[in-house]
Amino acid sequence: MILCAGESLIDMVPSPTGFTPLPGGAVYNTAIALGRMAEPTAYLWPISTDPFGEALLAPLHTAGVETRLCPRTDRPTTLAFVTLTGTEARYSFYDEGSAGRLFAQSDLPVLPASTAALFIGGISLVPEPCGTTIETLAECAHALGIPVMIDPNIRPFFITEIPSYRARLDRLIALADLVKLSQDDIDWLWPDTPPEELMTSLLAKGPKAIFRTLGAAGAEVWWAGGCLSLPAQPVEVADTIGAGDTFNAGVLAALRQSGALGRRGAAPGQIxxxxxxxxxALTLGIKAAALTVSRSGANPPWADELARGQP
Known part of the structure; x- marks a missing residue:
């Protein structure tokens, strides 16, 4: 199975009457997308016992995602108020003292023997103690030979300690096998760095492949064999909420199906x-993301929709 560890929250999405609460969170969305693709998937993140926590669990269960690893707590669920500029989503987070924010290393389970890959990223990498907890989990997976994929999915306004965050991201990139970066991530982290120079330097740190998403221009992957680019699928965009998260799921699903993720217990990096x-991986990631952006909110496609190729 693929284990997704990172934030879940309630997106307060604009509606004609104000805001509509919808389950979301970058890593949560990837878990939902993988489950809907009929991939064996588990999710790890503290879930509140408040009504929003129950609202988060229901889509996971419907998608067939395993949630037994999730600690339950009476702390509140994180809220993210979404504003749309055209079709682009921007977020304001209410996270202090939340269920996920206080995710502690003592809450970490033993990684199941069936874990084929670990996916991490999003705002769960930023604050403490949850940032350290996710980093510890990634170190454990890496030591066990479990491939790690990271998508920082950077929200600049959420990052108050920039040097500490950059240092953590450097450490995580060094132990990751797969890294996904949007152009927005790259512009914030490494402005004005030529793409080839950047990708060469990142690969030298340890990852085996770097995926770069370019919105309407498609996506590319850089690895030891060079660079492969594919165009985006033409689609009428409703909004971009969950697009990158769904792309990640497509990448992981395709790599697992091809046997590229290797086996647990192999030397780290044997992918x-x-x-x-x-x-x-690029093809499935792009196709899944196209279906997601064709409809409102983080609403990843199901396996039968991907088979048809239609929203």
Whole structure:
């Protein structure tokens, strides 16, 4: 199975009457997307016993995502108020003292023997103690030979301690096998750095592949064999909420299906990537993201929708 560990929250999405509460969170969305793709998936993050916590669990269960690893707590659920500029989403977070924010290392379970990959990222990497907890989990997975994928999915206004955050991200990139970066991430982290120079330097740190998403221009992957680019699928965009998260799910699903993720217990970094399985990963990631942006909110496609290729 693929284990997704990171934030879940309630997106307060603009509506004609104010805001509509919808389950969300970058890593949560990826878990939902993987489950809907019929991939064996588990989710790890503290879930509140408040009504919003129950609202978060229901879509996971409907998608077939395993939630037994999730600690339950009476602390409140994180809220994120969404504003849309055109079709682009921006977020304001209410997170202090929340269920996820206080995720502690003592809450970490033993990684199940069936874990084929660990996916982390989003705002769960930023504050404490949850940032350290997720980093510890990634270190454990790496030591066990479990491939790690990271998507920082940066929200600049949420990052108050920039040097500490950059240092953590450097450490996590060094132990990750797969890294996904949006152009917004790159512009914030490494402004004015030429793409080839940046990707070469990142690969030298340890990752085996760097995925770069370019919105309407498609996506690309850089690895030891060079760079592979594919165009976006033409689609009428409703909004971009959850697009990158769904792309991540497509990448992981395709790599697991091809056998590229290797086996637990292999030496760290023993992930079998080549042009064929990376092309399949890009293709499924782009296709899944296109279906997501064609409808409002974080609403990833189901396996039958992907098979049809229609929203």
């Amino acid at each position: 079998a990537l080549n042009e064929t399985n990376l092309r399949a």
